[in-house]
Amino acid sequence: MHRIVVYGVVQGVGFRPTVYRVAKLLGLRGWVKNNGSNVEIVIDRDVESFLAELRKNLPVNARIERIDVSEYSGMSFDDFRILESSHGVKDFPPPPDLAMCDACLADFYEKGNRRYMYAFTNCTDCGARFTVIKNMPFDRINTTMFEFPMCRECNSEYEHPANRRFHAQTISCPECGPRYTLYDRNGTPVPVENPFEKFAVLIDAGKICVLKGYGGMHILCALDRIKYFRDWYRRKSKPFALMMRNLETVERYAYLSEIEREILLSRARPIVLLKKKAGFECLEDASPGLPNFGVMLPYAPVHHLIFQHLKSDGFVATSANVPGEPMIIENREAFALNADYYLLHNLKIHNRCDDSVLRVYSNRKFFIRKSRGFVPEALTIDAKGTVIAVGAQENLSASVLINGKIYTTQYLGDGLSYNVLQYMKGALSHYLRLFNVEHVDTICLDLHPGYTTRSVAFALAKKFNARTLEIQHHWAHAVSLFVDNSISNGVCIAIDGTGYGSDGKIWGGEVLNAGMKGFQRVGHLSEFPLIGGETAVNDIGRVAFAFAELTGNNLKREDDTLLRALMKKSVMCTSFGRVLDALSYVLGVCEERTYDGEPAMKLETLLMEGKPWVKMPDSLVECNGDEYVINVLPVFEKVFECRGSEKRADIAYAAVAAIVKNFVDVAIKSANEYGMKYIGVSGGVSYNDVIVSLFEKYVKQSGLTPLLHDRVPNGDMGISVGQCAIGAHDIECV
Numbered sequence: 093m094h095r096i097v098v099y100g101v102v103q104g105v106g107f108r109p110t111v112y113r114v115a116k117l118l119g120l121r122g123w124v125k126n127n128g129s130n131v132e133i134v135i136d137r138d139v140e141s142f143l144a145e146l147r148k149n150l151p152v153n154a155r156i157e158r159i160d161v162s163e164y165s166g167m168s169f170d171d172f173r174i175l176e177s178s179h180g181v182k183d184f185p186p187p188p189d190l191a192m193c194d195a196c197l198a199d200f201y202e203k204g205n206r207r208y209m210y211a212f213t214n215c216t217d218c219g220a221r222f223t224v225i226k227n228m229p230f231d232r233i234n235t236t237m238f239e240f241p242m243c244r245e246c247n248s249e250y251e252h253p254a255n256r257r258f259h260a261q262t263i264s265c266p267e268c269g270p271r272y273t274l275y276d277r278n279g280t281p282v283p284v285e286n287p288f289e290k291f292a293v294l295i296d297a298g299k300i301c302v303l304k305g306y307g308g309m310h311i312l313c314a315l316d317r318i319k320y321f322r323d324w325y326r327r328k329s330k331p332f333a334l335m336m337r338n339l340e341t342v343e344r345y346a347y348l349s350e351i352e353r354e355i356l357l358s359r360a361r362p363i364v365l366l367k368k369k370a371g372f373e374c375l376e377d378a379s380p381g382l383p384n385f386g387v388m389l390p391y392a393p394v395h396h397l398i399f400q401h402l403k404s405d406g407f408v409a410t411s412a413n414v415p416g417e418p419m420i421i422e423n424r425e426a427f428a429l430n431a432d433y434y435l436l437h438n439l440k441i442h443n444r445c446d447d448s449v450l451r452v453y454s455n456r457k458f459f460i461r462k463s464r465g466f467v468p469e470a471l472t473i474d475a476k477g478t479v480i481a482v483g484a485q486e487n488l489s490a491s492v493l494i495n496g497k498i499y500t501t502q503y504l505g506d507g508l509s510y511n512v513l514q515y516m517k518g519a520l521s522h523y524l525r526l527f528n529v530e531h532v533d534t535i536c537l538d539l540h541p542g543y544t545t546r547s548v549a550f551a552l553a554k555k556f557n558a559r560t561l562e563i564q565h566h567w568a569h570a571v572s573l574f575v576d577n578s579i580s581n582g583v584c585i586a587i588d589g590t591g592y593g594s595d596g597k598i599w600g601g602e603v604l605n606a607g608m609k610g611f612q613r614v615g616h617l618s619e620f621p622l623i624g625g626e627t628a629v630n631d632i633g634r635v636a637f638a639f640a641e642l643t644g645n646n647l648k649r650e651d652d653t654l655l656r657a658l659m660k661k662s663v664m665c666t667s668f669g670r671v672l673d674a675l676s677y678v679l680g681v682c683e684e685r686t687y688d689g690e691p692a693m694k695l696e697t698l699l700m701e702g703k704p705w706v707k708m709p710d711s712l713v714e715c716n717g718d719e720y721v722i723n724v725l726p727v728f729e730k731v732f733e734c735r736g737s738e739k740r741a742d743i744a745y746a747a748v749a750a751i752v753k754n755f756v757d758v759a760i761k762s763a764n765e766y767g768m769k770y771i772g773v774s775g776g777v778s779y780n781d782v783i784v785s786l787f788e789k790y791v792k793q794s795g796l797t798p799l800l801h802d803r804v805p806n807g808d809m810g811i812s813v814g815q816c817a818i819g820a821h822d823i824e825c826v
């Protein structure tokens with residue numbers, strides 16, 4: 093007899109049923125079972141041909157990491173069986189949630205099928221996974237579906253090897269499964285024959301509607317009601333994502349590349365930022381002043397049900413939450429939103445999971461939010477030990493390093509909310525339970541003394557009797573990029589809004605020569621005062637005012653006397669994000685920041701139209717001891733000088749291109765000095781298409797290799813990944 097243990101994502105993907113069918117096909121005797129997070133197989137002969145056949149028939153969502161084969165002398169049978177799961181080692185996660193597969197769609201649209209228009213249709217290839225699982229092994233008893241015992245017919249599908257729902261853990265039908273109910277604003281059920289049809293009619297009629305899905309709730313509103321919706325939701329200009337009927341519909345509204353099409357249709361079904369086509373008022377309403385809008389395709393059966401009855405092309409679908417708070421998952425809490433109607437089901441949401449958001453840059457994915465459809469995902473690094481990292485403060489995620497793999501949580505939100513911190517604790521506990529973690533070596537946190545995530549880190553350190561490690565923000569960005577690209581060191585241009593520097597100042601325009609065990613600040617933007625500290629982050633006119641003062645120009649402000657006084661004692665800052673804010677303000681693109689990244693994102697529209705016709709000073713680089721300083725004042729002098737005589741777009745383009753060129757020049761000097769092959773870019777500013785393409789062009793001209801993100805978010809959601817890797821290498825040093 094032979095014992096085969098398969099490691100990887102092999103549960104919740106129809107792996108055991110496939111093993112069963114292959115064994116039967118080859119006439120083998122033995123058994124298969126889930127053991128911990130792995131699958132254990134015993135067969136009596138023909139290991140080679142069995143494995144070959146298994147690989148040929150591998151379920152679409154399975155991912156084999158390793159296979160161990162050994163001799164076996166335990167129990168066997170005269171036939172082949174699927175046995176009860178056992179609780180062995182847990183070292184691989186369940187799969188992420190998977191969009192409805194074609195076979196299930198066929199069931200769903202087939203009149204007379206048991207699951208015709210059934211809102212919880214799924215199979216071994218599709219459906220909720222991460223959001224419904226409580227623990228491994230991935231058996232119904234460990235999911236929220238356990239509260240819905242299978243009816244006789246579902247059970248017979250489950251037990252019949254020829255059925256494609258053979259051993260599918262989360263199946264149900266209208267007879268035995270969860271169900272949707274339509275409620276009015278008071279929480280009273282609305283008596284209708286078809287709640288989905290009514291719900292679609294209500295959306296078309298302009299009502300504000302809330303829909304509960306697998307991993308959370310969305311607020312929906314018609315495309316021609318977005319202005320009203322903004323008032324209602326008190327969200328002045330932050331973009332809303334849309335859900336559209338199908339790919340053909342999206343093509344009418346947006347320009348798409350082949351890879352964008354592919355990602356829109358992928359099993360993860362994320363929100364993809366796409367370039368707007370002209371002439372659609374709803375797109376301007378959805379993302380005012382921006383060249384892109386976010387859109388996703390239906391992924392759960394309930395979405396298809398709504399589109400079955402909806403007249404319009406799509407609707408706004410935004411996470412349902414009180415601003416700043418985590419997405420709502422409890423039915424009773426939803427009614428506090430004061431929407432007009434609610435379509436809610438009675439299945440519990442175990443793991444909240446917001447939609448993922450990404451934009452495509454050439455063939456790379458820039459994750460703005462990596463969540464539903466992508467978590468949990470393993471990033472392999474060459475390190476031992478167990479590390480937890482709590483990230484920074486905004487756009488939070490936390491990460492856990494176990495057995496050389498980093499697992500990052502779903503998107504958590506902004507750390508200013510107590511509930512977001514609680515959410516982080518819960519999300520981390522879930523991972524620790526999934527992997528049976530009892531010992532933790534190090535807890536990593538940001539260097540910033542004011543970040544609320546510190547409290548989570550210190551509480552965890554106490555609980556596990558682990559050491560804590562404070563990590564500089566931009567170093568974590570750089571390392572997150574290295575992990576993303578499976579390398580261990582390089583030169584990284586880390587550009588973002590705010591990060592606490594090792595010198596107590598605010599950094600954000602940094603060139604770092606970095607590795608896993610340390611970093612050197614090779615260069616940075618010249619320092620400027622952040623007038624009034626954090627206030628200047630939203631009141632971007634303050635940063636512009638500072639640059640006007642420093643270059644002998646005039647920027648009218650009623651509070652100029654106060655600002656001048658404050659300027660002398662303000663914290664100094666080297667943030668590229670703030671420089672872009674100031675440019676945006678001076679060029680009249682944006683006057684205040686009402687959401688994260690707004691001024692810089694609006695500037696991007698202008699940058700896309702810009703031509704390199706305004707001459708900027710050649711070199712901005714100055715030497716200051718062992719650091720290079722990129723002086724931005726000559727750029728602002730030029731900007732103030734040309735304002736009014738040159739096109740705004742051309743001024744913006746020239747200013748940004750000059751700064752990026754000088755960043756790359758400094759990076760090249762450092763790379764050559766230390767014999768580094770790679771120059772990378774990370775941080776929130778690196779989402780900017782124009783900035784990244786300029787970066788890439790300049791690096792390639794030098795013959796070095798540009799490094800970009802693809803799996804780890806460029807922005808602060810990626811910080812915990814970098815922290816984890818640094819924490820792991822720190823253990824080796826102890």
Ligand SMILES: [Zn+2]
Nearest residue numbers: 193196215218
């Ligand atoms: Zn399916």
Ligand SMILES: [Zn+2]
Nearest residue numbers: 243246265268
């Ligand atoms: Zn049933």
